Amino acid sequence: MGTEERIARPDQSNADWLRAVVDTAVDGVILIDAGGSILMFNPACECLFGYPADEVIGRNVKVLMPSSYRDAHDGYLHNYHTTGDRKIIGIGREVVGQRKDGSTFLMHLSVGETKRTGEESIFVGIVHDLTGRERVERELRESAARLRAVVDTAVDGVILIDSDGIILKFNPACESLFKYHADEVLGENVRMLMPEPYRSGHDGYIRNFLVTGEKKIIGIGREVLGRRKDGSTFPMDLSVGEAKQDGSSIFVGMIHDLTDRKRTEAQLMQAQKMEAVGQLSGGIAHDFNNLLTVIVGNAEHLAEQLAARGDLKRLADDICSAGERGAELTQRLLAFSRKQLLRPVETECSRLVESMHKLLRRTLREDIEISTHSDPALRQAFADPVQLESAILNLALNAQDAMASGGRLTISTANASLDAGDHNAHPDVGPGEYIVIAVTDTGCGMPKRVLERAFEPFFTTKEVGKGSGLGLSMVYGFVKQSNGHVTIYSEPGLGTTVRIYLPAVLAKTQSAPLAVEKEVVQSGSETVLVVEDDPFVRSYAVMSLESLGYKVISAVDGKEALQTLGVAPHIDLLFTDVVMPGGVNGWELAGLARNARPELRVLLTSGYALETLAANGHLRQGALILEKPYRKAELARLVREALAAAVPV
Structure with missing residues (x-):
């Protein structure tokens, strides 16, 4: 029986227009019988599958399917005829078709069923090519993946x-x-x-x-x-x-x-503010001195003329005293603005510090213990000794105020070398040889917000009438005018160390400055665990050690260091700061680490003077400690010394 007869009997005209619809359809139309044999294959199907109709009519429809669908097809038909369970018939879904050349393509297949009374079912499949949609979707996925990669x-x-x-x-x-x-x-x-x-x-x-x-x-x-x-x-x-x-x-x-940019801007603004205030202070001080000259001079003259009038003479004397106090303030302003008259000479700082011991003992309270330490090989500094004494006295008085219940004041002197790294961190400091005078107290220390403004003129945390806020400003100005550098290291509850760096005088036998002999930097290949809470110091230590050939692991505090020690397979040296936040200091960390790894070597570092660490129980006999700020050569030498120690200390 012909296809048209199955579809449109007995009306021949009905068969003709139905044939026209099928033959001109954009989508593929395929007819199969109950056994799966192809009865009709329209031109759109020929285009989609690459077969002429006469090559597939009479063959099983499985020829148009890839193997994954082909093997199950007859089972689907048998199951449907037996149970009526529809997996695709009357539903439609996306499947894969196979062309004559073996290639496959994505298509949407809708299958309908029809039967005439007493005859077997015939299935009509409508095939819509999804190749274009699949390409667009793939391009969209690829574009989205590229965009996601850029964003991520x-x-x-x-x-x-x-x-x-x-x-x-x-x-x-x-x-x-x-x-x-x-x-x-x-x-x-x-x-x-x-x-x-x-x-x-x-x-x-x-x-x-x-x-x-x-x-x-x-x-x-x-x-x-x-x-x-x-x-x-x-x-x-x-x-x-x-x-x-x-x-x-x-x-x-x-x-x-913008965190880094804001920090840099703040540093620049602070430097500009200090410079501007310095210039303003210097100008005011000079003009104010002229006024004070007139005031004090006339008051003194009045006092002489009023010798017979005791009550009026006392008023004149009071004016003189107030004028003299004003003159002291202007002198400090001049020091801050770096416009005071300095008379720098070759100064033996160790002898100057020792000579001040009696003065400080008379000036400071009895509950303040004073100790001095000097390097026997100390060079001479090129500075004004009178102004240096004044600066040390100012720092000592500040230290006394910070130790309300008593404490220890330590003044130490040592040679120091500042290299290009220090110059990069502080562009106004030239690399070279310096003398460092460190004034350390065991007082209350300063929080960060106070530390940031410590050198500002008129900034003070003292009660009204107990300080002008010019003490540290005067020290700052004197040191800068002497081509030196000054730093403050402070922690609340521990104390403060102020370090004054003054240019060192080279040996008199030299006709011209000689280059300092470059120290041989010792390297290694061991593994070092660096523990430091300050990110900038930690980064510098890691960079320096890596440049020396060491393998470096870093941690921000004692707790993280202990976790690292628990999982790292091999660590030769623990290089840790002494004073750290987080509840575990450097000594405690070293002890806990040694319990787990008895062979571990330890090198400590701190920004506090050694005397302060010892007084607070943070320095032990035989311990190796590297003082901040340290140069790369000093770090290299101490690391080798620590690693070479026969018995861990």
Whole structure:
């Protein structure tokens, strides 16, 4: 029986127009009988599968299927005839077809069933080629993968939110900036990443933009504050762009961390402020001295003329005393502004410090213990001895105020070398040989906010009337005017060390300055665990040790160091700071580490004077300790010395 007879008997015209529809259809139309044999194969099928119709009619439809479908096809038909269970018939789904050349393509197959009374079922398959759609989808996937790679590897943060402020994308850079994992913020409102007042106003900004189009940040960009998971904030540059997705607005935020830039700007502003205040102070001091000359001179003359009037003479004397106090202040202002008259000479600092011992003993309270330490091979400094005495006295008085319940004041002198690394950190300090005078107390110490402003004129934490705020400013100005350098190292509860670096005088027998003989730097290949809470010092130590050939592991505190020691297979040397936050100091860390690894060598480092560490129980007999600031050559020498020790100390 012919195909047309099966489809359109007894109306021949019906068969003709049906044939026209099938032959001109864009999609493939295929007819199979109950056994799976192909009865009809329209031109669209010929194009899709690459077979002429006469090559497939009468053959099993499995010829058009890849092997994964082919083997199961007859089972599907048998199961359907037996149970009526439809897996594709009457449903339609995406499957894979196989062309004559063996290649495959994705297609959508819809299968319908028809039968005439008393006859077997005939199945009509409609085949729609999905190759074009698959190509577009593949291109979209590849494009999305490229975009995802760009976003995921971007140095700056990328965040995507919808029109309700809900976070849709949070790249790894954002995770580093805000300290949240992506799964903690996705689906949450972006307000959680904002401090006040940004948080309260955010939803209103979005609504206002969507209603009015007014841009306060979208499409513009500005500096704002971000809020980390721990509640701390950081400055950032935020640029926001708008895009459309399914008719709704989505917003892309680009976040650049400004922390380092702000820190550099603050340092520059501080330096400029100190310079500007210095210039202003110097000008005021000079003009004020002229006024004081007139005031004190006339008051003194009045006192002489009023010798017979005791009451009036006392008033004149009071004016003189006040004028003299004003003159002392102007002298300190001149010192800070580096405009005082200095008379630098070759000065034996050790002898100067020893000679001040009696003066300090008379000046300071009895509950202040005073000790001095000098390097026997100390060079001479080129400085004004009178002003140096004044500077040391100022530091001693400040130390006394910091030790309200008594304590120890230590003044030590030593030779020091500052190299190019120190010059890079402090551009106003030239590399070369210096004499360092360290004044250390065991007082209350200074918090970071006070430390940052310690050298500012008129800045003081003392009660009104108990300090002018010019003591450290005077020291700063004197040292800078002497082509030196001054540093403060302080920790609340431990004490403070102020170090004055003054240029050293080379041997008189030299007709010209000679280059310092370069010390042979010792290297190695051992593994060193560096433990240091200050990120800048830690980075410098790691860099120096790696350049010397060592393998370096770093930790930020004692707890992390102990964790590292627990998993690292081999560590030769523990190089740790003595005073650290986190509940485990350097000595405690060394003890715990030695319990686990008796063969471990230890090298300690500290910014405090050795005398202070010893007085506070942080220095033990035979311990190797490297004083900050240290040069690379000193680090190399002490590391080798520690590693070569026969018995760990």
